[in-house]
Amino acid sequence: MKQLIVPILLIITVFSCKNVENSCGQAYIGGEIINPNNDYLTIYNESSTGDTIYLDENNRFYHHFESLNPGLYTIVHGDEAQFAIVEPNDSLMIRLNTIDFDESFVYSGRGSKKNNYLINLYLDLDEEDRVVSKLSRSEDIEQDELLAKLDSMKLEKYNSLNSFIERYPTSDLFKKVGKLSIDFSNYTRKELYPLRHYGMNSPISLDSLPKNYYDFRKKINYNDNELTEFYPYYNFLFPHFNNLASEKYFKETGKLTLDRTNVDYNLNKLELINDLVHSEEIKNILLKYSTRNFLSNAKSFNDSELVYNSFIEKNTNEENEQYITSLYSTIKRLKEGNILPEVEILNYKNEVTTLNEITSKPSVLYFWSNKYKEHFKNSHYKVKNLQEAYPNIDFISININSNTYKVWKRILKQHQFDYKQEYRFKNPQAARKLLAIQYVNKVFVIDANSTIIASNANIFDYSINKLLDKIK
Numbered sequence: 001m002k003q004l005i006v007p008i009l010l011i012i013t014v015f016s017c018k019n020v021e022n023s024c025g026q027a028y029i030g031g032e033i034i035n036p037n038n039d040y041l042t043i044y045n046e047s048s049t050g051d052t053i054y055l056d057e058n059n060r061f062y063h064h065f066e067s068l069n070p071g072l073y074t075i076v077h078g079d080e081a082q083f084a085i086v087e088p089n090d091s092l093m094i095r096l097n098t099i100d101f102d103e104s105f106v107y108s109g110r111g112s113k114k115n116n117y118l119i120n121l122y123l124d125l126d127e128e129d130r131v132v133s134k135l136s137r138s139e140d141i142e143q144d145e146l147l148a149k150l151d152s153m154k155l156e157k158y159n160s161l162n163s164f165i166e167r168y169p170t171s172d173l174f175k176k177v178g179k180l181s182i183d184f185s186n187y188t189r190k191e192l193y194p195l196r197h198y199g200m201n202s203p204i205s206l207d208s209l210p211k212n213y214y215d216f217r218k219k220i221n222y223n224d225n226e227l228t229e230f231y232p233y234y235n236f237l238f239p240h241f242n243n244l245a246s247e248k249y250f251k252e253t254g255k256l257t258l259d260r261t262n263v264d265y266n267l268n269k270l271e272l273i274n275d276l277v278h279s280e281e282i283k284n285i286l287l288k289y290s291t292r293n294f295l296s297n298a299k300s301f302n303d304s305e306l307v308y309n310s311f312i313e314k315n316t317n318e319e320n321e322q323y324i325t326s327l328y329s330t331i332k333r334l335k336e337g338n339i340l341p342e343v344e345i346l347n348y349k350n351e352v353t354t355l356n357e358i359t360s361k362p363s364v365l366y367f368w369s370n371k372y373k374e375h376f377k378n379s380h381y382k383v384k385n386l387q388e389a390y391p392n393i394d395f396i397s398i399n400i401n402s403n404t405y406k407v408w409k410r411i412l413k414q415h416q417f418d419y420k421q422e423y424r425f426k427n428p429q430a431a432r433k434l435l436a437i438q439y440v441n442k443v444f445v446i447d448a449n450s451t452i453i454a455s456n457a458n459i460f461d462y463s464i465n466k467l468l469d470k471i472k
Contacts, residue, residue: 252264263300363446
């Protein structure tokens with residue numbers, strides 16, 4: 001359970017009500033976090049600003065809510081997040097280990113059965129997604145066979161959900177969330193299949209797909225405010241609008257290829273979101289993250305200005321406007337030729353230094369998060385090869401998490417990475433904002449004078465060698 005919105009546990013508990021309807025809405029949250037990334041959790045839903053709950057000296061927490069709005073809630077710990085159903089008379093407690101976040105969830109108490117079921121459902125769907133992704137790219141399986149497999153997977157999950165509902169009393173909300181988790185997983189796989197099989201950057205011929213392939217789109221409700229905290233919903237909506245925008249782009253331009261940083265394609269996407277989504281809350285979320293994605297990857301500041309202005313015209317959320325405006329301003333300060341900002345970092349001895357102090361010769365700054373384990377390992381292995389090819393360039397690894405010194409060193413030791421070129425931000429939140437780090441694959445290439453050569457490179461892209469040749 002990873003993504004836009006992304007994996008952790010929701011641990012909310014509702015005190016047993018004394019009235020017949022069990023609708024008093026009192027709630028408790030409690031549990032224990034093993035190997036915590038920091039000393040608190042945050043919990044919120046679409047109608048609340050959020051509560052901060054601190055761990056005690058034993059890494060346990062307990063909190064009483066005087067009032068609860070039944071529905072989907074999100075809890076954030078470190079860089080992990082998850083939602084769960086919380087309803088009156090629930091009494092949930094949890095124990096989890098951040099090293100193996102998803103698989104370590106253990107619920108107990110009233111309401112644990114439904115949430116444990118959802119956790120297992122999401123883990124199963126996540127594992128299936130990896131299998132489907134691989135099969136979608138394979139030439140060894142026929143299209144009809146693969147699509148039949150998708151329908152079979154969906155039916156199997158439906159049968160399991162119905163069996164659970166027959167065995168245990170469940171609410172309409174649980175039934176809806178369970179069903180839509182399965183539906184949106186299936187819809188997402190169908191949106192992604194043509195891109196994976198035929199290519200992401202060329203038009204998809206409808207003749208290559210079964211008749212009525214996209215009929216599932218007719219079932220989509222773009223305005224279900226109950227799903228505001230439901231990440232499978234957005235896992236579908238983002239690739240869905242990507243596809244709609246690319247279809248419009250190919251139709252209007254007649255071109256046969258598409259660069260996903262193309263400004264017209266991205267303006268199409270914002271227009272489609274604005275036209276099709278009438279829920280202000282859902283629309284603003286889609287506009288925010290679509291704009292953030294473009295600004296974080298744009299190759300032209302003129303294009304960035306066009307997309308930024310389009311966002312400002314359509315967005316109605318003041319907080320989102322401040323966020324995107326701040327990001328836009330930061331990206332302008334990080335363009336080629338400017339000096340890298342002063343950012344405080346901590347070395348393997350836990351000593352404070354700055355990025356400028358450690359970049360006295362041409363350098364590559366790359367980032368990692370323990371949330372993205374595969375990227376963490378692969379980026380370090382890739383850099384090892386680059387170091388051999390470019391021995392006169394420093395490759396500096398920086399952890400962007402809000403991890404403690406102990407947690408950070410433990411992760412590096414587990415993977416046997418040398419501490420000498422490993423750092424972490426002293427103030428991760430401020431540093432990520434100052435360097436416009438929205439995604440871990442962002443890479444800075446700078447010269448010996450801390451002048452920015454590139455602020456949005458990618459060590460896995462073939463063009464990285466051309467950049468390094470310029471400064472070696």
